Structures are given as structure tokens and as C-alpha cells.
Amino acid sequence: MMNDVFSTLRDVLSAVFMLSGSLLAVVSSIGIHRLGSTRARMHATTKPATLGVLLCAVGAATQFVDVSDIAKVLVVVILQLVGAPIGAHMLGRAVGGK
Amino acid sequence: MKLVVTICLGLLVLAGALGVARIVRRSTLGDRAIAFDMLTSVLTCSLLVSAGYLRDGLLLDLAIVLGLLGFIASVTIARFIEARDGSE
Numbered sequence: 041m042m043n044d045v046f047s048t049l050r051d052v053l054s055a056v057f058m059l060s061g062s063l064l065a066v067v068s069s070i071g072i073h074r075l076g077s078t079r080a081r082m083h084a085t086t087k088p089a090t091l092g093v094l095l096c097a098v099g100a101a102t103q104f105v106d107v108s109d110i111a112k113v114l115v116v117v118i119l120q121l122v123g124a125p126i127g128a129h130m131l132g133r134a135v136g137g138k
Numbered sequence: 139m140k141l142v143v144t145i146c147l148g149l150l151v152l153a154g155a156l157g158v159a160r161i162v163r164r165s166t167l168g169d170r171a172i173a174f175d176m177l178t179s180v181l182t183c184s185l186l187v188s189a190g191y192l193r194d195g196l197l198l199d200l201a202i203v204l205g206l207l208g209f210i211a212s213v214t215i216a217r218f219i220e221a222r223d224g225s226e
Contacts, residue, residue: 055142058187062149065180069156072176078168085172089179093205096183100190100198112198116182116205123209127175130216134223135168 050102057099064092078135086128093120143191150184171215178208 071084094117101113157180160173182201189197 051139054190055139058146058190059142059149061183062146062153062187065153065183066149066156068176069153069160069180072160072169072173073156078166078172081169082172085176085179089176093179093182093186096186096190100186103190103193104195106195109195109198112195112202113186116186116198116201119202119205119209120179120182123205124175124179127209127212127216130213131168131171131175131219134216134219135166136223 054099054102057095057102061092061095061099064088064095068092079132082128082132082135086124090120090124093117093124139191143187146187147184150180150187153180154184167215167219171212171219174215175208175212178204178211182208 065088068085068088071088072081075081075084097113097117097120101110104110104113154177157173157177161170161177165173182204185197185201185204189195189201
């Protein structure tokens with residue numbers, strides 16, 4: 041009985057995180073079509089990319105029980121948190137003020 | 139749970155389709171690089187959602203590789219744009 045409650049709670053938590061992450065991805069993909077300049081489009085993609093992957097990762101991590109799997113999710117998050125801003129910064133410098 | 143994952147993957151497919159449309163449509167190289175950057179993060183999201191649903195650790199390895207690949211790709215395109223614009 042108690043186990044059942046925990047399982048449902050975990051599923052609900054995971055569903056909320058996954059849904060909000062996917063919604064952010066859709067918002068960023070709408071943004072690259074509707075915004076006017078390259079810099080503005082970059083603004084639309086980079087922030088939801090980081091936060092969306094973070095939310096999906098938390099949603100996935102709640103489903104795992106094994107510590108090694110959770111560590112892998114952590115590696116994904118760290119790679120995204122380090123890599124996405126550096127890549128976006130270099131792209132922003134490359135495209136200039138256009 | 140199955141319904142939620144279906145909705146999530148549907149939303150991610152929509153996001154990916156819009157990103158591909160942005161790349162295919164006539165636009166500058168910088169815009170395409172930005173859209174490609176977004177596509178890799180959308181793919182990482184969908185891998186994470188699938189891994190959470192299937193409880194499969196193998197998909198997490200794929201997500202790690204994809205995150206690294208997206209970073210290397212955007213850095214390479216940025217260097218290429220800088221070199222091309224510098225020589226002109």
C-alpha cells in the first residue's frame with residue numbers, strides 16, 4: 041500500500057518535470073521562427089535548452105533507483121550546463137551584430 | 139505514465155520539426171547553427187524522457203555522447219564562421 045503511494049508520487053513528480061521540459065523545447069522552437077534578429081533567436085534557444093534538458097533530466101532521474109544511472113544523468117546535466125553557454129558564447133561572437 | 143510520455147515525445151517531435159524547418163528554410167549560416175544547437179538539446183531531452191520511461195541506462199550513455207557532440211559541433215561552426223568572415 042505504502043509502496044504504491046510512493047510509486048504514484050514518483051510518477052507524478054517525473055511527469056511534471058518531463059512535461060515542463062518538453063513545453064520549454066516547444067517554446068524555444070517557436071521562438072527561432074518568430075523573433076527578428078539572430079541575437080534574439082539565440083536568446084530564444086539557449087535558455088530553454090539548458091533549463092529544458094535540466095528538467096527532463098530531473099524527470100528521468102526520479103524514475104531510476106540505481107545510483108550509477110543517476111550519476112549518468114548528473115553527467116548529462118553537467119555537460120549541458122558547461123557546454124551550452126560556451127557554445128552559445130562562441131556562436132554569438134562569430135555572428136557579431138547581424 | 140504512458141500518456142504523459144506520449145505527450146512529451148509529441149511535443150519534442152513538434153519542436154524538432156520546427157527546428158528542421160528553420161534549418162531547411164533559406165537563412166544564414168549563423169541561424170542554422172543556432173537551430174542545430176537547439177535540435178541537439180531537443181534530442182537530448184527526448185533521450186532522457188525515453189530513458190526515464192523505459193528505465194534503461196543505455197539511453198543515458200547516448201544522451202552523454204549527444205551532449206558532447208552538440209557542444210563540439212557548435213564550437214566548430216563558430217570557429218568556421220569566424221575564419222570565413224575574417225578572410226573576407
